[in-house]
Amino acid sequence: MRSTWLSLLVLGLFACFTFAFEKIDFEIFELQDELRKQEGPESNLYKLLGVSTGDSVKKITRAYRKLSLEVHPDKDSSDKATKKFALLSNAHKVLKEKYARERYDFFLKNGFPVWRGTDYMYHRHRPGVLFAILFVLIVGSGTQYLVQQISYVRTKDRIAYVIEEYSKTLNSRDARKLQQQVTREPGTPADPEILPAELDVSLLRKPTVWDVTLLKCFVDIGNKFGLINKENAEPKAETKKE
16 A cells, blocks of 8 residues: 555656646757757857847847848858757747746756656657657566566565464474475475475476566467477576486
């Protein structure tokens, strides 16, 4: 129950953080990243246009028109000039709009966040459908394998606890026999009258990567078309050397 509430709390905090920013914020973040990439880490939109934070929209527009003429595609068709022209246009677009400028001034004063949420990362990098499918399959398979390992360890711990509690109800002689069965040499069969099969940890099968559904499907398909030999694909159990 505690783990469920903890998971819900984490998901709630993550959701609040993810949706804390607006669309205009993402546009500002992307513009600021591009600005720093072209002009340096200390640059901002005001420095780019050669104006101060308190200047009016008219003054900002005049500065934009003057600078944009210098790098206009009709005058300079180089890649650097084209990028600079686009940067100036986007800077002017943000600073001429009251709300967008307020948001930019807020982040400029308080700092731009390092992590801006999954929405921004998706918008920034735009993964393809194939990447998304592979990502889901890999994460899902990894989660399944992790759950299987955790279940295996918990089952072993539960059996150890049951054996410990059961041995307390036995006399010293029977308890010693039970302990001998538990700690017997690997590969040696247990005495079912002393150690029942449901308490025999050696009978537990440790999960492997081949128990993951995705790999099982690949192996089954390979076997069906004769491309994979399952016996060779799965790891063989180690045999004890005499």
